[in-house]
Amino acid sequence: MRCRACSRSESGRSSANWSTGLPPQSDSRRGVIRIALRKTMTVEIQQVSEVTEEIVAAFARLVPQLSRSAAPVTVETLRNVVGCPANTLFVARLDGRVVGTLTLVVFPILTGVRAWIEDVVVDAEARGQQAGAALTRAAMDRAAELGARTVDLTSRASREEANRLYRRLGFEERDSNLLRYTPSIRV
Template identity: 30%
Template sequence: MEIKLLKPKELTSETQDQLMGLLDQISPGKIPLMTMKLFDQQNPLTLVYCLLEGQVVGMASMCTYKVHSGYKGWIEDVVVDHRARGRGIGRKLMEKLIEVSREKGLSRLLLFTEDHRKAAVHLYKDLGFQFKDSQIYQIRMDQQ
C-alpha cells in the first residue's frame, strides 16, 4: 500500500479513469470534472491517493483558501474502493491530508459528511475532528 500526492505531470489517463471510478462509488450518476481540470493555478488542490497492487483504491482531496478568519482547508471526495475497505486506507489518506495541512500552516481543517456514513464519521472523530453545530446551504448554479 502506497499513499501518494498526485502531481499533474504524473496523471495518466489510466489513473484518471480509476479516480473517476472511485468518485462514482460515492456520487453515482454525477458527472465529475476531469481530474486534469482540477490542477489549475486558481484551484489550490491537494489530492492524495492510495495505490494497492498498481491500482488506485482510495482518494481524498483538499482545497485551501484564505479569508479574514484564517487560512483554511476543506476536505472533499474521500472514498475507498468498496473491495479495499477495512484495511486502514481511509485513515492513511486522511492522515496525509492532516500532515499537508500542518505543513501549509492552516488554522482550520473542515469537512462535511452525511450522518449515514457511520464508518466515516467514526474515522473523522477518531482523528480529532469535532462536530461543528452548523448548517450547510447550497444553490445549484448549474441548474439556474
C-alpha cells in the same frame, strides 16, 4: 497573511512527510509514503501531479462509488483539479493499485488559512485496509504544512464507518448549519 498553498514551487507540489501513526518506509519520490499493513499489503499515499490513463481509469471506477449523480470524470476535469493551486489531490494505492482518493482544498480568508477535505472515497473492495485513514492523515498533515488553522469536512450520517474514522482522527461535530445553493444553468 500569505497562503502557502498559493506559494508552491513551479512543479505545483511541495514535498511532504506525512505522519500516519504507522512506521513509514522511505521512498525517493516526492510526496509518497508507504505504510506496511498486515498480510504484506502496503498502503501508499501519493499526491497526483500528472493526469495519466491509470488515474483517469481509477477515478472512473471510484467516483460513481462516491456519488451516483456526479458527471463522469474526464481528463479535462482531472487536469483542472490537479492544476488548481488551492488543491492537493491524493490517491491511496494498495499493492500499487489506486483504491482511494481525497481532495484537500486550502484557501486564505480574512480570518486565516482554512482547509476543506472533499470527495473522499475508497473502493468498496479495499475498505477496512486503512486507506481512508492514511488519506485523511496525509491531508491533515498537508493542511498544517500549508498553515491552515482548521480542516473541515462533511460526511453523510449514513456513512457510519467513515464518521467513526473522522472522530478517531480528531474531527469534532460543529454546531453549524450546512447550507447549499445550486445555481441554475442558464443557456
